[in-house]
Amino acid sequence: MSDKFETTWFYAPLETRSESRPSGFLGLSSKNVKVPEGKFVNLDEFAEQLANMYNAFDDKGYDVINVIPISMGSSESCFSKLSNGQNNYVGETGFSITRGAVVVGKKRE
Structure with missing residues (x-):
């Protein structure tokens, strides 16, 4: 069962x-790196994962x-x-962001 x-x-x-950061010998050159934003969730990824959960259930x-x-x-x-x-x-300054979710499913009868 x-x-x-x-x-x-x-x-x-x-x-x-994207942020320019020093690199190379004595930091004389720079390169662009991707830096996470502490206040913002990637909503496209969030929505895609939520839809995947719904479809899997x-x-x-x-x-x-x-x-x-x-x-x-x-x-x-x-x-x-x-x-x-x-x-x-x-x-x-305090803040909170929604980073994910718990998804609950009920078996169809």
């Missing part, structure tokens, strides 16, 4: 941005009954410009 409920999960990658004879987001919290330092042009540390 198979289980009535089944769960699976996925985790989407962060968006990336359907192929196995399950209906998706719930999608539970997986959120990740983080923070970054905040600075304010002083009148003399220097940066003044003012604290941390």
Whole structure:
């Protein structure tokens, strides 16, 4: 007898941005590298993985009954410009992003 409920999960990658970084002898040359953005999930990848989960459940004879987001919290330092042009540390700003989901399916009867 198979289980009535089944769960699976996925985790989407962060968006990336191109950034020029020093490389070579004494950092005299530079190359472009992809750097992850801490606040943004690649929504195209997220949507594709979610659709794949729905289709996989359907192929196995399950209906998706719930999608539970997986959120990740983080923070970054905040600075304010002083009148003399220097940066003044003012604290941390917290944020959370949805990085993935747990998908729950129920066997069709």
